[in-house]
Amino acid sequence: MNILQVSPPKAGSFWLHTILKNILEHKNLSVTSYIQQQPVFERLKQKRLSFKEQAGVDMLDIEEEGNFSRVSSIFREKISDMAQYSSRATLAWTHSTYCSKTPEVFQHFQKKVIVVRDPRDRALSAARFAFTPYMQEHYPSPYSSPEEFLDAEYERLLEQWVWFYGNYLLHQKELDLHFIFYERLLKDFQKELNDLLDYLQLSLTASEKTEIEEAVSFSSMKEKSPRHLQKGKRRKWVDQLSEDQKKLAAEKAGFLMDLFGYPLSQPQQDTLPCFPKNVPEARLLERLQYINWRELYSKPEKASG
Template structure:
């Protein structure tokens, strides 16, 4: 069995990976890895990456017409034969949304687990992650001064990306038998969520094995293994961190999708997310619509960029990088 796990970055993906890997181990399933068969694997063991085991996991990007396997942002290579790649893997991780090419690739996996987290907490976590040593060293510069300015200047795009990403998986949930899980429900009731996940995976474990998995994936255990990657392991941080303006922006852009998934909209609401039964196409379209990038949004985006509190040097560098990327995309015929 080959499992694909997917999710927006900073949604609890590492936690989900650890849970799935622990389940496979306790079930006695053979562990296969494409990366371990590749020459780069030995070299990657010398790299200091973001979290424990990152240089030993199978991770793919699903692009418009191909798939790449990668190791963090340090190494990537196009996959020549996706069927051969999947056959050599037990557990694959992706942050890619589902596009037309992805809709042909994903059915090749036996199981697909998709993790969802409140987009406001995702934005906070990602803003802080962008100032970690690993991110600053191995990723393109972002020219923001601190996590607070990153959150303020990029909240709009992070919210839109979240809505579109989640929407792409919900559209294919029934067709591809995708199993959505929620970060917040894992935090609040892992005792109930773990058996449900095992049922989806068609795996039976005894009570001792289940208790050992819960011990393996506790925040304290994982924090000891990857102190640089994990921060707090909490939910609803947005209640204290977001300004009233940021809360209003989140409601305007992601509010419909959050309502569909039963996320609280206002600070005084206490609800746990869930997937409604029989989501209709019209419900999904309504939830996704506020995130669309139309002409009005593009004009406002330019206005906000010009009037942001970034330095002139930061604005110039961001514009230069944006222009360079556009030229590269045109050259590649995208």
């Protein structure tokens, strides 16, 4: 089995990658890597990146101009044969948004999993992460603080979220794409894990599921990757965003947030997002046509997270 995981940066990608890797290892399924088989890997793995295993992760950029194997900002090489790449990459990872090349790339992977996170919490996480030593070295910010970053980039991050998830939602069936939610992993891990296992057509014992939950808990992962992980919480936006910022999120991303079940204002009860029963494709397409996606992605955002 080979799996492609999909997300924008700072949406829980590292967490999902660790969960998927644990599942494959518990099933004694082969976990192989394309990048680790390249001669350049010996040099790459000596670099100090965001998390220990980052140099060995098969990061895949899917673009109109072609597909690229990438490691942070230190290596990028065009892939000439996707069939060969996907046969070596058991667990690939992409931050790429949907484009005309997406369907033909996705068909090379048996399973595709996308992780969704509240756009307000994702924006807060991105602002903080921009000032970690890793990001300052590999993707330096022009801003002087997380607060300044958020003020300048917040609206763009919201529209990115709509474009990214809106397009994948529209093409979910043709891509055979399984949606998993960051907030549900935090609040009801076993239920989200069971749904994921059903999609992967794999089974685990109750004790194996418990082992995975413990292995991928925030405290365990934080201990192993302190430079990459931050808080591991949800609904930070309630206390950390201004009223104007909350209103802007509802204005820019409210349609899709509501579709996923994210509260548009301070929640009165603890509800969790979920995959919508019905996707109003015409209304979603109408919302997406007003987004200039080229401007949204004019800045390099290749950080893994």
